[in-house]
Amino acid sequence: MGSKYAQGFGLGSVNPDLASERQTASFSVERLTTVLDGGAEHTRVRRAVVEAIERDPVFSRENQYFQTQNERYEAAVRKAVHLQKKMHEMGWREDGPEFIYIYRALAGDVAFLLHRVFMRSISVLGSDEQVAKWIPLATKHQLIGSYAQTELGHGTYLQGLETTAVFDTTTQEFILNTPKISAMKWWPGDMGRSATHTVVFAQLYVHGKCYGVHPFIVQIRSLRDHSLCPGITAGDIGPKMNFEHIDNGYLMLQNVRIPRENMLNKFCEVQPDGTYVRRGSQKINYFTMTTLRVSLLSDEVILPLMKACTIAIRYSAVRRQSKLNPGEEEAKILDYQTQQEKLLPQLAAAYAFHFINNYLHKLFDRGYKEIQERNFSSLPELHASSSGFKAMLSQYCTAGVEICLRACGGHGYSLLSGLPSLYTKILASCIYEGENTILLLQTARFLIKCFAAASAGQPVPQSVTYLAAVKPGKCPAKNKLDFLNPDIYVEAYQHTAIRLLSSTAAKLQDLIQSGVKKHEAWNQCTVQLVQAAKAHCHYITVKNFVETVEKLENKAGIQKIMKHLCDLYALHGIFSNAGLFLHDGYISGAQMDMITASYLDLLGVIRKDAVPLVDAFDFTDKSLNSALGSYDGNVYQRLYEWAQKSPTNQQVHPAYEKYLRPLLHNKLSKL
């Protein structure tokens, strides 16, 4: 049975096709929701936050699909300002249990997210004096901060930034400049129209010597009237695929002078005479960037896939098309094998990724504790994990959301389905916080090192100890049921991950030994290194899903249905990457046929619980904001009602008077 809570404001009774899907659930939806939330108390808090946010009309996203970029921006600013009041009113604190649910409930549709990054930068990189000066102002929103790192010509490769900050000993100021157009800051959120201050990353020069990239606090707009400060050119970078509500901006600096105290100087400082002093470790700073990548996975990557699955699966249980058998009524499209094959692997992946996200959070919590005890040994593993999983999950979830969109046919293409905006937004996650290919290559570099160490019998981090276990041989499965044994498929994933890594390591070595320069050899192996890094993450994800299922309570059918999903996730991965498993004969062609048979069988099994499995994600209708995905399944009524609200139906269009009237045969009203 679906939770009453998720029903929201329907258009009357639940569509009988959807209702019937819920009557046959093999497990308790409410209990599964609790498992996903990590306990009943979390579920309670989450629902309370969502309800409070959704009940407040200021936070409404009702007209979102009809708004211009200007309107979206204004609404987001209004929400950001209102949120402060709301939090105070509700007694929600930044360190309270409600906090993680607030942005989720707002679906990120709020301004000043970069203001938070601005504050975090100062907290982490600033001295005690700097923190004491800036954080109270920022907390009270007496200034609005941004974070200006990326330039028009420079993204991931930070050493290449071209903005300069030259120290002038005579005035004790830094002089900031944008020496050429490619050095213009480009993309920072909240900077196009809102921010009064920003942290600028620039190459520090003292007495003609370059000390590399450093962060500086720069005021860019007047606090009195919001006009641009002298020497500042700034504005909005214009329309994007999504994030219309965010004023991503550009910034040029022309001889902008800031006091010496505005360089963030916890870890390094320019003294009055120009002496450059570095102190402490910057490693913790590096860790902050690493954690950011992990912290965004849940809200920005996994939840969008869960939402897309909810919309597409509910719609597929309501939409009927063609006949499966002659003489019958038109069939639910979810009953077609091809539709199941599109949607159910995405559903299984959403669960797999939810669990791997829990794994990563545990890994990082442990790492954080070690680091606080000044033990930095886990940093490389944490960096490699955050890079690889961010890349793998964002890439898979983006593709998954697109599959869900397409699987809804023409109606999926309407913004009112909610799917286009999920897609255009999640797509950005493949690019921001490290472009995926570059991230996977960082993971690969770590794996190559660990592989060499493991091969030499040296100790390696826990997550890669399997690299020492190179076992040739063949998969022992004899029939299709054997492939529902997790030991069998986990072993296959492990074997393939090792094979890809070891063969690429060998190629790399061969190239270097044949005289190719090290960097060039690396470049010639990158396509295969990316494959190897993905295979590693894929293996860990499957293994973690299996371990999670083993630990689940064996009650209310939860463990059983999760085992099916785990099998589906694993076998789908083999089916769709068959070449990797067949390559060295570990899996034979005949075994691949068994895998295919088991995989297709599982589609039929999970199809029966597909709707309850998305109901368990517990999204409200308002959070889905989809005419296709509502709990009650009244898709056609809702599409029609929502379409009528479109601005395209709110005016007698001027095109008629201007262009059509002079043309039409208007002697008669009717032909």
Added chain:
Amino acid sequence: MGSKYAQGFGLGSVNPDLASERQTASFSVERLTTVLDGGAEHTRVRRAVVEAIERDPVFSRENQYFQTQNERYEAAVRKAVHLQKKMHEMGWREDGPEFIYIYRALAGDVAFLLHRVFMRSISVLGSDEQVAKWIPLATKHQLIGSYAQTELGHGTYLQGLETTAVFDTTTQEFILNTPKISAMKWWPGDMGRSATHTVVFAQLYVHGKCYGVHPFIVQIRSLRDHSLCPGITAGDIGPKMNFEHIDNGYLMLQNVRIPRENMLNKFCEVQPDGTYVRRGSQKINYFTMTTLRVSLLSDEVILPLMKACTIAIRYSAVRRQSKLNPGEEEAKILDYQTQQEKLLPQLAAAYAFHFINNYLHKLFDRGYKEIQERNFSSLPELHASSSGFKAMLSQYCTAGVEICLRACGGHGYSLLSGLPSLYTKILASCIYEGENTILLLQTARFLIKCFAAASAGQPVPQSVTYLAAVKPGKCPAKNKLDFLNPDIYVEAYQHTAIRLLSSTAAKLQDLIQSGVKKHEAWNQCTVQLVQAAKAHCHYITVKNFVETVEKLENKAGIQKIMKHLCDLYALHGIFSNAGLFLHDGYISGAQMDMITASYLDLLGVIRKDAVPLVDAFDFTDKSLNSALGSYDGNVYQRLYEWAQKSPTNQQVHPAYEKYLRPLLHNKLSKL
């Protein structure tokens, strides 16, 4: 050397990084352009049309990325009306050589495309009297037509349409009704706000008997004042991922009466007493829908991929990031193997698809001639080809455009790159004119029949004669160079296509023999049938590319570079679908390593000519409408200049006065 013509209005001189790419071209760009156009005369005509359209300010797309749906619609109507004048002025005729280039030059950004479908329906399905009455009015735009087939609850399965047309013998009228919400017409272009008339598809009832779906001409808006006619409810369906300029509409009919003469009656008629008469063959009608699918491939599917390649490859030759070798300057991103692996296979596919499109047009021209001689024997092959290639090409090109977009990082995500709108538009081609999965299953049905016939020694259509040639065995290649032999890889594709089809045919038969009902057995094979249909189309595409290269003039380096692209296309297909080729051991693991090596080598070879190869597509800057893809490569300047024109920079935003001013610390202007 790039053609001067394509240069358009640059921002000064060509970026030296891009200029250097053009100095080393291994072939003549101008000659390749001529080959692609099908001769120098075609190139001349195309350029003349493009120039005339682009010089006319009414057709400008300059502000497109900043406009609202209402503004886009108004501009499209204006363009449609202006186009009539322009054609008259230029002496362009619908049957003239210029015609195919006009819509291409407008990038489809014009209204009343459905008006043309309205006219075609009447021409094909209407009697001589109906043609004589309606076509002159439509030609002079004294009415605006649309085409109302799809309903809210019914797409591809036409038999399921629910709109009714009941014949009333007493008044000699049809009474049209929308009996329930799922029967509402939904999606028809030009119907939301423009159309005065439409062809409505409805279930015909006479004396209580249903005769199936028929087309009726229905007036929906007054010609005098454009108000909705009695019984009509119509409007715009609201925002979509793209096509903002088109007023896709909804339509409800409530006891709308139309005269008996308004049923299109070339092939069937309701006589005054209600007698239903069917005459002639409807097969030609079916052929019209089939040709539509082929005719859209060039402009809506292949050209967008060519544009995306042009933008992404030029940008990748200008963008620099990180260092390939220590001590050097930052490298062009096109020099990274991973970037080559993203973009160059898309480039090769664009060429492959251009050539398969030529093949399909020849196939259809021949079929059309036969049909005019009342020989309908090629219809099944034509239907299967149009379905399969439409699905395969639209799916591949959509994925290709997305790869190009992502390969441009953050700047690709800006609408100003031109890539987001290419993507959101081409995505629709996977859904319209037949959803891709359904189309591939139609191709599969044809292949299964032909396979059975071929196995029984019966004659089959020319494109599938290979199905009779089931040869087990192994690929004979011994080293990586052998895989540059087209005989080797064409054979591998053929083998795989046959294997997939024959194994699925066997599974189907086994299921039926084991007692599974025929329709259910079909459903259980559909995932594999889709694979088989794709493999067939992939094989034909590779074979056709090889044959095209063989026939090319062996001059000016054209044949040589095309051979490289053909090899790349073929090997990329094997590399990315390795499992299909490894499955039965036709290709061994060791051979797959050779393929991978040859494939990666080819990336390096084609990279040298990558920019000239996209220059040869001969897109003007205006047609690309991209800040990243212009001929001169001045990407950063253009991004900055274009961003400044955004409406987000054209106002002092009201959010400041309303929300920010009360908040900010405004006792001081500066902190």
